[in-house]
Amino acid sequence: MTNPKPISQPSLARPAVSTSLSVSPTATFHSPPASSSFMASLAQRAAAKQLKPFNTEDIKILLLENVNQTGRDILSGQGYQVEFHKASLPEDQLIEKIRDVHVIGIRSKTKLTAKVLQEAKNLLVIGCFCIGTNQVDLEYAAKQGIAVFNSPFANSRSVAELVIAEIIALARQLGDRSNELHRGTWNKVSAKCWEVRGKTLGIVGYGHIGSQLSVLADAMGMNVIYYDVVSLMAIGTARQVPTLEALLGEADFVTLHVPETPETKNMLGAKQFEQMKNGSYLINASRGTVVDIPALIKAMRAGKVAGAALDVYPNEPAGNGDYFTTDLNPWAEELRGLNNIILTPHIGGSTEEAQRAIGIEVADALVRYINQGVTLGSVNLPEINMRQLTLDEPNHARIIYIHRNVPGVLRRVNEILGDHNVDKQISDSKGDIAYLMADVSDVRPEDIKEIRDSLDGLSSRILTRVLY
Ligand SMILES: NC(=O)c1ccc[n+]([C@@H]2O[C@H](COP(=O)([O-])OP(=O)(O)OC[C@H]3O[C@@H](n4cnc5c(N)ncnc54)[C@H](O)[C@@H]3O)[C@@H](O)[C@H]2O)c1
Numbered sequence: 001m002t003n004p005k006p007i008s009q010p011s012l013a014r015p016a017v018s019t020s021l022s023v024s025p026t027a028t029f030h031s032p033p034a035s036s037s038f039m040a041s042l043a044q045r046a047a048a049k050q051l052k053p054f055n056t057e058d059i060k061i062l063l064l065e066n067v068n069q070t071g072r073d074i075l076s077g078q079g080y081q082v083e084f085h086k087a088s089l090p091e092d093q094l095i096e097k098i099r100d101v102h103v104i105g106i107r108s109k110t111k112l113t114a115k116v117l118q119e120a121k122n123l124l125v126i127g128c129f130c131i132g133t134n135q136v137d138l139e140y141a142a143k144q145g146i147a148v149f150n151s152p153f154a155n156s157r158s159v160a161e162l163v164i165a166e167i168i169a170l171a172r173q174l175g176d177r178s179n180e181l182h183r184g185t186w187n188k189v190s191a192k193c194w195e196v197r198g199k200t201l202g203i204v205g206y207g208h209i210g211s212q213l214s215v216l217a218d219a220m221g222m223n224v225i226y227y228d229v230v231s232l233m234a235i236g237t238a239r240q241v242p243t244l245e246a247l248l249g250e251a252d253f254v255t256l257h258v259p260e261t262p263e264t265k266n267m268l269g270a271k272q273f274e275q276m277k278n279g280s281y282l283i284n285a286s287r288g289t290v291v292d293i294p295a296l297i298k299a300m301r302a303g304k305v306a307g308a309a310l311d312v313y314p315n316e317p318a319g320n321g322d323y324f325t326t327d328l329n330p331w332a333e334e335l336r337g338l339n340n341i342i343l344t345p346h347i348g349g350s351t352e353e354a355q356r357a358i359g360i361e362v363a364d365a366l367v368r369y370i371n372q373g374v375t376l377g378s379v380n381l382p383e384i385n386m387r388q389l390t391l392d393e394p395n396h397a398r399i400i401y402i403h404r405n406v407p408g409v410l411r412r413v414n415e416i417l418g419d420h421n422v423d424k425q426i427s428d429s430k431g432d433i434a435y436l437m438a439d440v441s442d443v444r445p446e447d448i449k450e451i452r453d454s455l456d457g458l459s460s461r462i463l464t465r466v467l468y
């Protein structure tokens with residue numbers, strides 16, 4: 001059973017932000033970071049009337065892991081209190097900080113486990129300023145009525161471009177040649193250095209990143225094959241293969257673009273390295289758990305795998321520094337000692353374009369959720385959208401009721417709302433959790449209190465919010 005949120009949790013006021021969704025990462029490629037939605041939000045804010053009982057400056061936001069300035073500006077521009085940290089926080093400090101905040105913004109390093117989230121008594125929403133959401137216990141968050149948002153594809157192109165660079169760098173042993181020359185050694189070789197034209201790229205996971213990569217590799221004259229658990233339309237001349245084994249037996253380069261799930265843990269282990277072609281290459285820019293690294297080390301020492309590029313690791317440090325040691329991962333020294341291996345510190349999505357786009361997209365989603373209750377793009381709650389209330393509707397209130405998805409709730413909710421004029425109402429469920437949003441007109445403050453108290457009294461309640 002969930003812990004109900006304290007009734008004292010602030011009801012959030014009239015929106016003051018644009019509702020535009022960022023639909024394309026290229027939008028920010030062509031636009032400066034001060035996005036149109038950000039400017040629009042500032043303009044609207046000037047005109048907006050702050051309605052009682054809630055002021056946006058009461059909202060406390062904790063941003064970790066160097067969330068981009070674009071996102072910070074949007075959130076501060078709303079008047080929220082924003083606390084910013086460059087790195088992630090150790091669990092004890094995270095627990096201490098999270099107790100107090102309504103919103104937390106993270107990237108891939110901060111683990112929001114049930115243990116941490118159960119301390120977050122005021123938390124309304126989590127923003128993952130990245131693609132992956134495996135670092136958050138999504139189910140537990142939903143059961144607490146905490147919405148989670150991410151940016152599903154704003155860094156996909158950046159990752160795909162990095163992988164293209166790595167395919168060529170591995171084929172030409174660029175890392176080794178460069179390191180040698182940095183040490184003063186001239187070593188001009190062509191043995192086992194290849195063009196990529198005509199070679200086969202095997203993409204595991206043909207989603208946003210895998211399919212972008214497919215287009216780029218196709219354009220370089222590579223044959224593209226892919227394996228995915230779902231049947232997906234091939235782009236260009238790419239071809240889906242039925243099994244991972246089939247892909248491994250045919251690909252010269254294998255690149256992983258699957259999410260971290262129990263099924264993808266050690267997806268590439270000793271058996272799979274055996275199934276790869278002799279002298280083939282492996283690239284992992286997905287999650288560190290997907291590759292069994294000791295097995296990779298063996299396969300590379302045996303010459304089975306001719307080169308590898310790793311961007312992600314089972315354990316990654318909270319911030320920058322000299323942390324890539326055996327204290328972090330026991331095999332770190334062995335990995336560093338291998339030839340033709342490119343090791344990067346989880347930078348697949350780390351470009352100016354991607355980080356700006358993510359900052360805007362996730363911050364906009366947070367503001368929409370805080371100010372309007374809109375869950376479009378949420379990864380753990382049903383997606384509900386309703387048009388913004390305007391200043392022409394001064395006595396309207398927006399009721400948000402997050403509840404357990406059990407029989408009879410709508411009847412009880414409508415008994416409570418039934419004495420009022422319900423202009424609009426939407427409800428949807430996702431698994432055990434349901435989200436109801438209703439706009440009610442001609443309500444007085446005492447009505448609002450009564451509605452809220454009555455909804456709070458229902459046994460199905462997870463969280464009630466009233467925005468007015
Ligand atoms: N290195 C980085 O900086 C970086 C940046 C962005 C994303 N990522 C990682 O890359 C992953 C993929 O990103 P995406 O945007 O392409 O995700 P996506 O959800 O668009 O695509 C993932 C694909 O993997 C498939 N899949 C899932 N489980 C599978 C399995 N067991 N076997 C085969 N296919 C499976 C899915 O069907 C889907 O098509 C993310 O989950 C994230 O962890 C890393």
Ligand SMILES: O=C(O)CC[C@@H](O)C(=O)O
Pocket residue numbers: 107108109129130131132133155346348349
């Ligand atoms: O920026 C990050 O920390 C994560 C990048 C990437 O792994 C993602 O999931 O988007």
